Amino acid sequence: MxxxxxxxxxxxxxxxxxxxxxxxxxxxxxxxxxxxxxxxxxxxxxxxxxxxxxxxxxxxxxxxxxxxDDENQSPNSAFSPPPYLVIRKGVAFWVENRRLSDWTATPQAFNEGCFRNACLYDIHGDLWQIVRAELTIQPSFINTILPWRHLPVRIEIRPRARPDIADIVAEVAAILESVNSFTENLNHKPADILRYLRSATQPSELIQYAEKYP
Known part of the structure; x- marks a missing residue:
C-alpha cells in the first residue's frame, strides 16, 4: 500500500x-x-x-x-487485504470484504456515525483505528429519493496495535451484551454467537465467525 x-x-x-x-x-x-x-x-x-x-x-x-493500492506492492505488505472485522465500540460490528479504498456508505448511515469510534481488525491480528471518514461525493437530490444508495467514503486510519485476540472478543461481547437495534436484529442468539467467537484461536477464524453468525 x-x-x-x-x-x-x-x-x-x-x-x-x-x-x-x-x-x-x-x-x-x-x-x-x-x-x-x-x-x-x-x-x-x-x-x-x-x-x-x-x-x-x-x-x-x-x-x-x-x-x-500500490500496483508494485509487496505480498508481505503490513496492511493486510480484506476481510476486516469492523468494530464500533459498544454499538455494532460487521465484516467488511472490500478494500479500504472501495468502502461506501449510505448518507443516512454516514450521518448517524457508522464509522464513529470505530476500528478495524485484520487477519494478521492488527487493530487499526479509524480517525476520520468523509463522503467523497456530496449527497444529491436523488439520494433523498433513494436513501439506500451508497456513496464512496474516504477513510483515514492510524497504525496500529496488536491486541490479544481475547481483547477483541471482549469488545464484541460488550456489544452483544448490550440492548440496542443491532442486537435486536441479529439472526442468532448473542450467547450462541459469543460461544463461537470465544472458540477462535486465530484472527482469521474470529473474523470468519463474526461474518457467519450475526
Whole structure:
C-alpha cells in the first residue's frame, strides 16, 4: 500500500515547506515497523500539494493515513487485504470484504456515525483505528429519493496495535451484551454467537465467525 497524509509545518517558502514536510513524515514514529520495502526498493515520498493556511485552520491532534493500492506492492505488505472485522465500540460490528479504498456508505448511515469510534481488525491480528471518514461525493437530490444508495467514503486510519485476540472478543461481547437495534436484529442468539467467537484461536477464524453468525 501507499498512503496520503496531510501534514502542517511552518515554513518561509514553499520549497522549505516541501523539504520540511518530507523530513517530518520520514521521522513519523507511526511508520516504525510498517515499511517492508527491500533495500533495493526504498520508500519514496512526494509532496502532492502545498497550501498556505492560517494557524487557526490547523486541527488539533494527529491526522491519520489514507491508504491506497500500490500496483508494485509487496505480498508481505503490513496492511493486510480484506476481510476486516469492523468494530464500533459498544454499538455494532460487521465484516467488511472490500478494500479500504472501495468502502461506501449510505448518507443516512454516514450521518448517524457508522464509522464513529470505530476500528478495524485484520487477519494478521492488527487493530487499526479509524480517525476520520468523509463522503467523497456530496449527497444529491436523488439520494433523498433513494436513501439506500451508497456513496464512496474516504477513510483515514492510524497504525496500529496488536491486541490479544481475547481483547477483541471482549469488545464484541460488550456489544452483544448490550440492548440496542443491532442486537435486536441479529439472526442468532448473542450467547450462541459469543460461544463461537470465544472458540477462535486465530484472527482469521474470529473474523470468519463474526461474518457467519450475526
Amino acid at each position: 501507499g498512503f496520503f497524509l496531510t501534514q502542517f509545518v511552518k515554513a518561509a517558502t514553499s520549497d522549505f515547506a516541501r523539504a520540511t514536510v518530507i523530513e517530518a513524515v520520514r521521522a513519523d514514529p507511526r511508520l516504525d515497523g510498517l515499511i517492508m520495502n527491500d533495500d533495493d526498493d526504498p520508500p519514496r515520498f512526494f509532496v502532492n500539494e502545498i497550501d498556505e493556511v492560517s494557524e487557526l485552520d490547523v486541527p488539533e491532534g494527529e491526522l491519520g493515513f489514507v491508504l491506497f
